[in-house]
Amino acid sequence: MTKKILRNEAFQSLFASLICIVLGVLIGYIVLLFINPTGAGEAIMEVLKNFLHYSKTNLQIKNFGNTLVKTAPLLMCSLSILFAYKVGLFNIGAAGQYCVGICASIYCAVALGLGWLPCLIIAAVCGALYGAIVGLLKSYCNVNEVISGIMLNWIALYTTNMILNTVKESTSPYTFHLNTHGEQAMLPGLGMDKIFAGNQYVTLALPLAVLTAVLIYVVLEKTKFGYELKATGYNKNAAKYCGMAEKRNIIVTLMISGAIAALGASFMYLTDYEQWSCTSSAVPAMGFNGIAAAFLGGLNPIGTIFSSYFIQHITNGGAYVDKTVYCSQISDLISAxxxxxxxxxxxxxxxxxxxxxxxxxxQALKAKEAAETQEGGDK
Amino acid sequence: MLLLIQYTLIFASVLALVALGGCFAEHSGVINLGLEGIMVIGALGGALMMRYAPDGIGAFPLIMLVIIAAIVFGVFYSSLLGVACINFKANQTIVGTALNMLGTAAATVIVKAINTAANPDDVSSTIQYVDEKKSFLVNIGGFEFNWFMLIAALGVVAAYVILYKTKFGLRLMACGEHPQAADSVGINVYKMRWAGVLISGLFGGLGGICYILSGVSEWKFENGVAGFGFLALAVMIFGQWKPTRIAMAALIFGFFRALSNVFFGFPFLVALNIPGSIYNMMPYVICLIVLAFTSKKSRAPKAEGIPYDKGQR
Structure with a gap:
């Protein structure tokens, strides 16, 4: 019976992920020991405790909400990477597609004054088009998707800086707050703020992200479309031989992947939790952390929900370490x-x-031997 | 104009060095996507050496020490790629990406720890090397010659000789083309791939220290190296995995990167009134366009990216 569990693919994935987590945290702890041995144990506990840092239940729940707010975009990014990976593509460009999503959602919300639904749709379309560039280059020009993805990340960053420069505050590099300049575009809270001790940033985004995970699971595992995509990933030539449009499949995959990443950006920036700094010199880390979450989740959409939460949990937890001795990047180190x-x-x-x-x-040998001696005894 | 040439040459040096690193790794059959991380760690090694080197040790010993530190750090870091991808047959794309993230995160943590230990109020991830940087520069009539330009040129020549004129280089390339065939004539594929990865670490580390010495006199490690590792891979593809062509490609890309640094020095470019962001993205856009036209007929080593398994037919 235990054998069967140990043989189970899902159990093995979970087991492997847990080993990765334990070793990752352990190495992080060793690094902290090197920096300063006296407070290292406490610091690693702060990273793991995150919102439990506070003693009041009210504050705990509110900060749990904050972690969840950032988990939604992370989940979307890791789903974007996972979806492409299942088709044999490593969409490192998710970070750039995320950036395009930020640009589209903030611009539509503040400059064009659109409501939240059109904002989401336009962001998804922009992300899909941006992903399509990678797909077109891959299928028609044989460009490695990792390199084109990275190049497009930088192009997206500078484009976003340039476009959002038109909707930023005059005194700071940050874009306008949505609650003053684009209230109509803020995602509806559905009364969830009451559950999370008045945390107004917990919105529709969270259930939508989880829903996307389930949807992707269904598409990949239960539909012909998903099967065709996966077949293309396993063997492009075989897929072509079977009459599948392998080039179209690659482009469509990256479009979907891009749309998911861009939606993730809307889930974050349409809550007004964060504003974009128009002097950013690097694409947001969300897209890259998504890689960690996708692989830690065993490349399973449902597993990704939990791994995304874990990655975000320790990332947020990094903020609570004693900053006079350590730095919050210790959580980035652990994720890496x-x-x-x-x-x-x-x-x-x-x-x-x-x-x-x-x-x-x-065991088989033993059983055989036992049987043989039994036989011998009978004679 | 002189400034443009100077920046073009220094950026081309960075790109050429790192691209040569990628070239060695890929010829041995390992795709090294972790070059960016290797650059950061190499830069960290060099910067730490500049910080801790005794004052007044003279320009030449300092240059040597910094270069050695960068190489040691780069080679050590690339061994992480070697262990995972050669011995444990891990997916080279994932490990390379992990190394990129790990490089920046580790460098930030280390530098911050050092800064905070020296001064509790200092939580930045910046290392300054204003004086040390001068050792690397020679001023020739307004043109700042950087020793790394010479090192990059030597690197290109050395790489050409090693790859095409020595037994080792030809064996290395055989492992990237058809490892089974190489093994059948008695070449140890694992050793050759290790050699390729470690050499790429050497070049990557050199490129990293060269990059942070290129323009500024302090470096904030949180920023990493701005995608130069990947630009270098593009240079390598454009250069068709051949050292001499890589040098040419590096000059072209270096020119566009330099343009974003010095465009405001040209009145006619300023008059066009194009935002700075456009110049910033120029190298990446050019890179994409170039890749689109050159990747189709690319001559990549045939076995790159496939872990070598002795038992496989």
Whole structure:
């Protein structure tokens, strides 16, 4: 019975992810020990505790809400990467598509004064078109999607800075607050702020993100469309041979992937939780953290929900370390280590199966021997 | 105009060095997407050396020490890629990306820890090297010659000789084209791939320190190296994995990168009244266009990106 569980693909993925998390946190702890041994244990606990840092329940719930607010866009980014990865594409351009989503949603909300639904739709369309560039370059010009994705990330960053420069405050590099300049575009709260101790940033975004995860699971696992996409990922030539439009599949995949990432940006910036700084010198880390979440979730849309929360949990937790000794980037370090370790997941699973195989062989041998001695005794 | 040439040459040096690193790794059969992270760590090594080198040790020893530190850091860091991708057959894309994120995060944490330990109020991730930087520069009639320009030129020559004129280089390339065939004639593919990865770490580290010494005299490690590792990969593809062509490609890309630094020095460009952001994105746009036209007939090493498995036919 235990064997069956150990053989289970889902269990193995979960087990491997847990190993990655434990090792990642452990290495983070060792790094903290090197910086200053006296407070290291406390610091790593702060990272892991995050909102439990506060003693009042009210504050805990409110800060739990803050973590969730940022989990929604992270989940979308990791779903975007996961979806493309299932089709054999590594969409590192999700960070740029996210950036385009920010640009579209803020511009539509503040400059054009559109409502939240048109804002979401326009952001998704812009993200899809931006993703399509990667897809077109990949399928028609054979450009490696990682390199074109990175180039487009930088182009998106500078374009966003340039366009949003028209809707920024005159005294600071930040764009206007939505609650003063684009209230109609703010995502509806659905009364969720009352659950989260008056945290007005918890909105429709959260259930929508979870819904997207379920939707992607269904599309990938239960539909012909998803099957065709995955087949293209496994073997492009075989897919072509079977009559699938492999070029179109690649482009469509990256369009969907781009749309998801861009929607993630709207989920964040249409809550007014953050404003865009028009002097940004790097694309938001959200797209890259999405890679960590996608792989930590075992490349399963449902697993990604939990891994996204975990990554965001420690990222937020980094803010609570004692800043006179340590720095909050320790959580970035831990996430990066976790992705690195995710590279070994294949090896972990291989070793597990190997050990199980050997045990089974031994048992089979023993059973055989036992049977033989039994036979011998009878004679 | 002189300034434009100067910046073009220094950025081209960075790109050429890093692209050569990528070239060695790919010829051995490993795609090194972690070049960006290797650059950051190499730059960290060099910057720390500049910070801790004793005062007044003279220009030449300082240059040597900084270069050695950058190379040691770069090679050490690239071994993380080697372990995962060669021995454990991990996915090279994921590990490369992880190394990029890890590089920036680790450098930020380390530099902040050092800064905070020295002065509790200092929580920046910046290292300054105003005086040390002067050792790397020679002023020739208004043109600031940087020793790295020479190093990059030597690197190109060395890479050409090693790859095409030595037994080692030809064996290395064989491992990237058809590892099974290479193995069958007694070449240790794993060793060759390790060599390729470590050499890419060497060049990556050099490129990293060269990058942070290119324009400014202090570096904020939170910023990383602004996609130069990936630009270098584009240079490598445009250069068709050949050292001499890589040098040419690096000059072209370096020119466009330099333009964004010095465009305000040209009255006719300022008169066009194009926002600075356009110049900033220029190298990346050019890169995409160039890639679109050159990738179709690219001559990439055939076995790159596929982990070598002895048991596989």
């Amino acid at each position: 280590i976790i992705i690195y370790l995710c590279g070994f997941v294949f090896f972990i699973k291989y070793t597990m199966n190997n050990i199980l195989d050997k045990q089974e062989e031994k």
